[in-house]
Structures are given as structure tokens and as C-alpha cells.
Amino acid sequence: xxxxxxxxxxxxxxxxxxxxxxxxxxxxxxxxxxxxxxxxxxxxxxxxxxxxxxxxxxxxxxxxxxxxxxxxxxxxxxxxxxxxxxxxxxxxxxxxxxxxxxxxxxxxxxxxxxxxxxxxxxxxxxxxxxxxxxxxxxxxxxxxxxxxxxxxxxxxxxxxxxxxxxxxxxxxxxxxxxxxxxxxxxxxxxxxxxxxxxxxxxxxxxxxxxxxxxxxxxxxxxxxxxxxxxxxxxxxxxxxxxxxxxxxxxxxxxxxxxxxxxxxxxxxxxxxxxxxxxxxxxxxxxxxxxx
Numbered sequence: 001x002x003x004x005x006x007x008x009x010x011x012x013x014x015x016x017x018x019x020x021x022x023x024x025x026x027x028x029x030x031x032x033x034x035x036x037x038x039x040x041x042x043x044x045x046x047x048x049x050x051x052x053x054x055x056x057x058x059x060x061x062x063x064x065x066x067x068x069x070x071x072x073x074x075x076x077x078x079x080x081x082x083x084x085x086x087x088x089x090x091x092x093x094x095x096x097x098x099x100x101x102x103x104x105x106x107x108x109x110x111x112x113x114x115x116x117x118x119x120x121x122x123x124x125x126x127x128x129x130x131x132x133x134x135x136x137x138x139x140x141x142x143x144x145x146x147x148x149x150x151x152x153x154x155x156x157x158x159x160x161x162x163x164x165x166x167x168x169x170x171x172x173x174x175x176x177x178x179x180x181x182x183x184x185x186x187x188x189x190x191x192x193x194x195x196x197x198x199x200x201x202x203x204x205x206x207x208x209x210x211x212x213x214x215x216x217x218x219x220x221x222x223x224x225x226x227x228x229x230x231x232x233x234x235x236x237x238x239x240x241x242x243x244x245x246x247x248x249x250x251x252x253x254x255x256x257x258x259x260x261x262x263x264x265x266x267x268x269x270x271x272x273x274x275x276x277x278x279x280x281x282x283x284x285x286x287x288x289x290x291x
Contacts, residue, residue: 001072001098001099001129002038002072002074002099002131002158002159002182002184002200002201003037003182003200003201003222004037004038004200004201004215004218004219004222005035005036005037005201005202005204005207005211005214005215005217005218005219006036006037006038006039006040006074006184006201006202006203006204006207007031007036007038007039007040007203007204007207007208007211007214008040008043008044008045008046008203008204008205008207008208009027009028009031009039009040009041009043009045009046009063009208010027010045010046010047010208010249010252010253010256010262011024011042011046011047011051011059012024012027012256012262012263012265013047013262013263013265013266013267014263014265015263015264015265016265017265017266017267017268018265019055019058019059020262020263020265021062023261023262023263024059024062024063024066025066026261027256027261027262028063028066028067029066030211030261031071031207031211032067032070032071034211034212034215035211035212035215035216035219036071036207036211036214036215037071037072037201037215037218038071038072038073038074038098039063039067039071039072039073039074040074040075040076040101040203041059041060041063041064041073041074041075041076041097042056042059042060042075042076043074043076043101043103043133043203044076044078044103044135044138044248045205045208045248045249045252046059046076046249047249047266047267047270048076048078050267050268050269050270053084053087053088056088056091057088057091057092057095060073060075060091060092060095060097061095064095064096064097072098072099073097073098074097074098074099074100074101074131074203075088075089075092075095075097075099075100075101076100076101076102076103077089077091077092077100077101077102078101078102078103078104078105078133079105080105080106080107080108081105082105082118082121082122085102085105085118085122086121086122086125086126088100089102089122089126089128089130090125090126092128093126093127093128097128098129099128099129099130099131099158100126100128100129100130100131101130101131101133101161101203102119102122102130102131102132102133103133103135103138103139104132104133104134104135104136104139104141104143105118105139105141106138106139106140106141107139107140109140109141110141112143112144112146112147115141115143115147116147116150116151119132119151119154119157120151120154120157123151123154123155123156123157124154124155124156126156127156128156129156129158130156130157130158131157131158131159131160131161131182131184132148132151132157132159132160132161133160133161133163133186134148134160134161134162134163134164134186135161135163135164135186136164137163137164142164143160145169145172145173145175145176146176148160148173148176148177149173149176149177149178152177152178152179152181153178153179158181158182159181159182159183159184159200160173160181160182160183160184161184161185161186161203162183162184162185162186162194163185163186163187164187165187165189165190167190167193167194167197170183170194170197170198170199171197174197174198182200183198183199183200184199184200184201184202184203185199185201185202185203186202186203187202188202188204188205188206188214188236188240188243189233189237189240189241191204191217191218191221191233192217192221192226192229192230192233195218195221195222195229196221196226196229200222201218201222202214202218205243205244205248205249205252206236206239206240206243208252208255208256209239209243209252209255209256209259209285209290210236210239210288210290213232213235213236213288213289213290214236216232217229217232217233217236220232235287235288235289236288238283238284238287238288239284239285239287239288239290241284242277242280242281242284242285243255243281245273245277245280245281246273246274246277247270249266249270250266250270250271250272250273251273251277251281253265253266253273254272254273254278254281255281255285258281258282258285258291259285259290259291
């Protein structure tokens, strides 16, 4: 159910920061047409930290309605408060999302036992498939393979988005697992290696602007056509890098604005892409063939 290229979709906004439902509908249709295999609504790329609870749930609800069961919708429902993450996860289930993606609690730096208890608490109370999300560069906490393996045995926890970009970490997780578990990359630059080593796909930032290329790259990697997959990845590598010239989702929202897909809106404390980074990002888009 969760494999291949899955987009960590931006949340389109008008210049004043209000949510842009028309652009969201356009992005959803474009991704389905381009071969994206699942949409993550209001993940961290979707500026979940700056949406209030009502907006967060409304984006999930509308995305589910727009997709209309054509591909899975994964709702971002993580928080650094267990009670808030529980409320969001229950709301996503009520909205009929297909699964939830829960980023590790950020800033407060829980212990490994705290991470286990946080995720187990939510999984035991909301009967919806749940994906863990480990991104220590953003959360300041690293979910270790032993903790992942413990959580893999909890009902409703079905997989992980592992965003360290470290292939040894993937191997360590695989060695600790004793049950079926979905393994997804959260790092575009290393996703081909991740899939080649037994991963099921990736949740991608780059797919926001190059959905067909990322979908083809993932499908070829999964089919064992590694040279073809690597050729696409090489074409996309400048874009992978340029999309992190400033904090995500600043560059990717600017790129979509440059493509005419969304307005330029982004919410404080995120700011529009700095002028000095615009030409390098534009050139990487040209090199990838999307401008």
C-alpha cells in the first residue's frame, strides 16, 4: 500500500498566508497524473508547525476528498505533545485518511523509552496504520533501531520514514526487525540506495516539483533497474541539493511558485527564499528539465 514515490506535499498559501484550496486541488490532480503513489498531507514540509488545529485537520479532510481514493493519503499527525498527536491522529482517522505519519517529538528530546511510550500510546488508542518518522536533524532526537524494532511489534505501527540518509542505519533497522515493516527513505539524494538495499520507497521533497522523474526513479530502483534509476538520480542531484539551500520548505515553495503551480505564500517564521539562492535553484530546475 505504501511504496514507490510518495510526495511530502507543500501546503499552498496566498501571499497573506491564508490557505489556497484551489492550488491544493491543482497539485493533487497533477501528482496523480504524474504517477505519485501517495500524498502526505500536512507533514513537516506542509508547514504543520504553523497551522492551527482546525486548519491542519481541514487540509487533511480536503486532501482526502480531492484524492477520492485514487491513491493513499497519509496524514501528518506528529507533535511534541502526546495528547496533541493523539488528537490529530484521531481526527485523521475520522477524515478517512489511509494512514498517519508521526514525526518523533521534537525539541523536548525524549529518551528512547519516551519515544516508545509516546508512539505506543497513540497506536493503542487509534486504529489507523501509523508510520514513524525519524529525522534527527530537525527534531534533535534520534530513534534508534532497537526502539524501531520494539515499536514494529505494536499493533497499528506499520513502518518508518527514516531520514538520516545513512545506509548503515537502514541495515541496522533491518537486522533488528523480526516482523514485516514498511521501510521508507526520507532523504531524496540516497533514496535509490535505500530502495536497492530493501527499502519500499521514499517520502520525497523533490517529488513536489519533479513528480514524474521521482516516480520513474523509484519504480526502476524497485524493479532492479539500478543503472536507470541512478541515471535519473544523477539528473536530479543538483535539485535535491538546491531544495535545501535554506530550510525546507522555503526552496520548494519558491520553486513551485516559479513553475506557476502555487502563489508565493509562506508563514512566519519561514520566509521567502533569499535572493542569492534563487538563480542556483532555478539552474538546478533547468538541469532537471522542469523549467
